[in-house]
Amino acid sequence: MKADATLDCVGLYCPMPIVKTAQKIKEMKTGEILEVLADDKGIKRDLPAWCQTTGNECLGIEEGGGEIKVYVRKTQK
Amino acid sequence: MAEAEKEKLTIVVFSGELDKALAAFIIATTGASMGMDVTMFFTFWGLNILKKNEGSMGGNGLMKKMLNWMNRGGTKRLKLTHFHMFGLGTAMMKKFMKENHVPSIDEFIKMSKDMGVKMIPCSTTCSVMGIGDGAFREEVGSLAGAAFFLNEARQSKVTLFI
Numbered sequence: 001m002k003a004d005a006t007l008d009c010v011g012l013y014c015p016m017p018i019v020k021t022a023q024k025i026k027e028m029k030t031g032e033i034l035e036v037l038a039d040d041k042g043i044k045r046d047l048p049a050w051c052q053t054t055g056n057e058c059l060g061i062e063e064g065g066g067e068i069k070v071y072v073r074k075t076q077k
Numbered sequence: 078m079a080e081a082e083k084e085k086l087t088i089v090v091f092s093g094e095l096d097k098a099l100a101a102f103i104i105a106t107t108g109a110s111m112g113m114d115v116t117m118f119f120t121f122w123g124l125n126i127l128k129k130n131e132g133s134m135g136g137n138g139l140m141k142k143m144l145n146w147m148n149r150g151g152t153k154r155l156k157l158t159h160f161h162m163f164g165l166g167t168a169m170m171k172k173f174m175k176e177n178h179v180p181s182i183d184e185f186i187k188m189s190k191d192m193g194v195k196m197i198p199c200s201t202t203c204s205v206m207g208i209g210d211g212a213f214r215e216e217v218g219s220l221a222g223a224a225f226f227l228n229e230a231r232q233s234k235v236t237l238f239i
Contacts, residue, residue: 012178015107019188022110053111 001059001071003035004028010039010067017043018050021072025056030075033059036070043068083114085233089226092239093122095155095167095182099174101239102185109192116196116233117189118198118226123239124206125150126182127198127213141207148206152182190216197221 007024009017010062017038024034036047044061047070051058086108090101101117108115119127128150136145160166174181182190189196198213200220230236 015103016178016180018107018232019110019192022112050111053113 001033001035001062003071004021004032006035006037009043010037012038013040014046018046021047022054025054025072025074025076030074030077032074034072034074036072038049038068038070039059039066041068043070047072079112083112085229085235086113087229087233087236088115088117089238090117090119090123090126090235090238091121093125093155095149095170095186096158097239098123098126098155098182099179099185099238102182102189104237105189105194106192108187109189109194113234114190115192115194116138116229117196118197118199118229120202121206122148124198124202124208124213126152126155127186127193127196127217128208129212129214130154136207136209138207145212146208150212152186155182168192186205186214186216197225199226 001057003025007020009020012020017036017040021034021036028034036043050056050060051072055076057073058076059073062069086105088101088105090098092098105115105117107169125148130151130153136142154168156164157167157170171181186196195218196216197218198220202208203220
């Protein structure tokens with residue numbers, strides 16, 4: 001998936017990937033896609049939950065080689 | 078989300094241990110990241126988390142001075158609920174936190190402030206325990222009582238007691 005920006009959260013644990021995602025999304029434009037890289041398994045449930053609460057769209061999760069990629073589209077205003 | 082429609086999260090921080098403080102700040106910063114309006118209400122031993130590490134211990138009268146000497150507080154002096162082991166277990170936990178890039182309580186307090194989390198000390202416990210003005214760090218808001226907490230909690234979707 002092609003993203004407009006990438007956020008590297010490898011080596012970080014809850015709550016830092018969520019805190020950083022929220023900060024990053026603030027800087028982005030509506031409609032843009034953010035790729036979040038992480039290795040903490042909790043992210044697979046946390047980012048979709050964050051999207052549900054904030055009104056952003058979770059486009060999908062890719063996993064491989066111990067690294068997890070989550071794609072988020074900024075839909076909140 | 079517009080200010081008016083922000084969901085509220087209120088956390089009572091009653092405990093003053095490192096692990097419980099960590100849990101409270103993790104939930105507070107996550108709530109703020111999720112667009113929630115977060116208030117942390119500190120009372121009893123929880124007040125120790127907000128005390129300055131340095132500076133005078135305060136307290137009016139000998140007994141209250143003694144209490145504040147024994148109950149010094151400050152992020153540096155927080156202990157684990159279990160396995161404190163004269164500081165050995167707590168030091169080890171802090172080391173593990175650092176190795177795993179988990180922010181320290183100091184960093185969590187600064188981060189919370191930057192994210193707009195309100196950290197409010199309970200006025201009654203401050204009086205009872207003889208904690209004077211100037212005992213708290215700069216990130217802390219002005220004192221309030223139970224009515225303030227209840228008014229926040231009444232409007233909150235989530236209220237926790239830690």
